Amino acid sequence: MLVARLFALQPAGLVLRIRAGVGPARDAFLAALHDMLPPGMPVLRCPAHPTDEALLGGLDLPATLAAGRPVQRQGLIARAAGGVLLLASADRLPGDTASLLCGKLDSETPPGLVALDEGEADEDLPAVLLDRIALRVDLDALRPGRCDTGRDQLSLARGRLPSVRTPAPIADALCSAALSLGVMPMRATMLAGRIARMAAALAGHAEVDADDAALAAALVLSPRATTVPLPAEAPAPPPPPEAGPEQGEQNEAGPPDRTHMRDPEANNGHQAGRDEDQEAPPDDLRQTVLDAAAAMLPPHLLDGAAAPARGSASAAQGRAGAGAVLGTRGRPLTPRPGRPGQGSRLALVETLRHAAPWQKPRREAVARRTGEAASGRLLVQVSDLHVTRYSRRPRSTAIFLVDASGSAAMHRLAEAKGAIELLLGECYVRRDRVALLAFRGTGTELLLPPTGALARARRSLAALPGGGGTPVASGLDAAVELACQLRRLGETTLIVMLTDGRANVARDGTPGRARAEQDAQASAMRLRAAGLPALLVDISPRVQPHAQALATSMGARYLRLLQGEPERLSSAVRALAA
Structure with missing residues (x-):
């Protein structure tokens, strides 16, 4: 019900996902949500397969034929402006329709969207709609019951919301929690900031405090987490000072209890607790928000974090259009x-x-x-x-990014070429296109543009020389640029990078290992932010942390190329491309 109150407080531009089948629990929740909305707010229901004309409006052909003059029909989005639009069977919504709806959320008077998700466990909403979700609730295991909608509290909170401000340390804590959880899209952090302000308005606060930010991080950032945050290291206790009589009495009484949980619905919270929160060090504030988000991570949420979701149109179609x-x-x-x-x-x-x-x-x-x-x-x-x-079936392109530097050539470049030969054959069988990029010296060269010619790819690979520095950042930038170009054309992409991860040439071509590793990490984070599926194959002769750290920054699956086992690489690519 707290989620329902937050959405009903100011639904314009927000997306609420309700995961539940048709039943009394969902009906009761929707009835309570409707009662929380401001009186007179329009609430419209969108059909399961709406046409663009039904959403945007257009010429009403039957009325035009009957009247003998053009009669325009207003679309659902225009009629729901400033209100709420219920999306029936949102898991079956085509990706283009979802993009159209989400684009209207940036208008001057956007509607709020309630996405009714009736899909199975392995089905999901279109990716463009998932990116916009601010709040979500799962009603499958709940039974309907009586609940207090809190309409009077919501009316007061609506008048209070425009004046609620967010202090800079709170905003910094939300951004830090998003980075620690691997939540890269900036939209998610902005949504968390908005939910924090709404939670503060519900609690009767003039500005967002640590509890409001922790609640927003748990509701908005936790479901988007892609990495498990590292546990905070406990600071070493300071040496005990020489205690005088008064200090000894205070130590016997014990330290003051600074851990307090505030009811987010209470209008009159503990003012003393709020003063302590404002005086808390920034590091403690960041850790408080991060701990709240980490505590709300659903079980098995990160089981597939090593294999990032495909950012393709085929994965964003829902059940009705998956793979097509x-x-x-x-x-x-x-x-x-x-x-x-x-x-x-x-x-x-x-x-x-x-x-x-x-x-x-x-x-x-x-x-x-x-x-x-x-x-x-x-x-x-x-x-x-x-x-x-x-x-x-959408066209797919496998981009091979090969480290042809001197260290790779000295170690296992020949074996890497043999493994790529097997992958090229599999791509040809699946009718996928391939592209070949090689980085060495001070830059990256496109040896083979995207093509389906297997013989041409093999010739380009066989003629690949080795030697020179290792410009990892340049190679990653070139691969991301090519993958983004192909994705804009409606193709799905897969980046397979073969390297030992030891960068020694910076992005501008200057030598230096420290600067080169910084540029490589920045380029890897850019690939991860773009949502591109990737596989990093470690071709170093011994296990070293460089390639593993690079794969983590890329959000890519890590694999060591063992001698005599090129089929293992083929299996990994098949699993990632599936």
């Missing part, structure tokens, strides 16, 4: 009601099948209206139209 791209070519899907256009074609046979049973009553209606017998023409109405969409 809708268009006007490919495998035809089952015809469904709709109008041709926007990637769908008229299903003529299915349209005629639905129109045929209604010909006699339609001709009689025309005769009564015009006074003349209807001709033998087929009478088709908008409700008869059916369309066919087509699905095809």
Whole structure:
């Protein structure tokens, strides 16, 4: 109910995810949420498969034909402006429709979105909608019961919210917690800051305190965590001072209890506790917020953190469009009601099948209206139209980033080439394209643009020389740039990097190991922020921390290339590309 109150306080531009099947628990929660909203706020329900015209509005064809003049129909988004829009079966929402809805959240009067997720455990919402989620609640294990909606408290909080401010140490603590949890998108941190202000308004505070920030971190940042935060090292206790009579009495009484939990719904909190929070050192404040977020990590949340989710359109389609791209070519899907256009074609046979049973009553209606017998023409109405969409597998490109420096050539470059040969063959079988980048000396060279020609890729790989410095940052920047270009064209990408991780050339081409490692870490974090799936293959002869640290910064899966086991690399690439 706290989540419901936070959303109802100011829903404009927020996304609330409700994971629950159809049942009394969900109905009771939605009824309570509707009661918490301001009186008169519009609440509209969006169908499971809305068209762009239904969302944005357009020409109302039946009304236009009846009136003899253009009649415009207002879309759902415009009617829900400043209110709440309920997305039915959000797990089946196509990615393009989700992008359209989320784009309207940046308008001047955006609606609040309530995404009803009825999918299974292995299904998820479109990626663009997941990025916008501010609050979420799981009702599957709950039973409906009586609850206090707190309408009076919400009315007071709405008047208080515009004046609530966020101190700089609180904002710094939220940013620090996001980095420690591996939450890279800045939008998540901004949402956490907004939820913290709303929690402070509900609690009756003039500014956000540590408890408000901890609550926001637990609600917004914890579900997005990709790494487990490291435990804080306990500082060494200071040597006991020479205690006088008064100090000895204080020590016998024990230190004051600074740990207090405040009810976030209470309007009159402990003022003394708030003063202590404001005087707390910044490091303690950061740790408080981080501990609250870490305590709310769901079990098994980070089981798949080593294999980042694919940032592709195929992974963002939900259950209805997983692994497929809708268009006007490919495998035809089952015809469904709709109008041709926007990637769908008229299903003529299915349209005629639905129109045929209604010909006699339609001709009689025309005769009564015009006074003349209807001709033998087929009478088709908008409700008869059916369309066919087509699905095809999205094009995928594997980008091989090869370390061709002197250290790699001296160690295992030849063996790495042999492993890539096997991967090229598998990519050809799956009809995936491949690209080949090599970094050595002071920069990176694109040896092979994305292509499906297996023989050409093998020739480029065989002619790859070795020697020179190791510009890891330059190689990562080139791979990210190429992957982002391909992703903008609708392709999925996979980066396979083979290196020992020992950078000794900076991004600008100057030598120096310290500067080169800093640039490499920055480039690796950029790859991770872009959400690109990657595999780092360690080709060093002995286990060293450089490649492992680089893989962690990239958010990539780490794999050692053992001698005589190139099939292990092939299995890892297949698992990551699946």
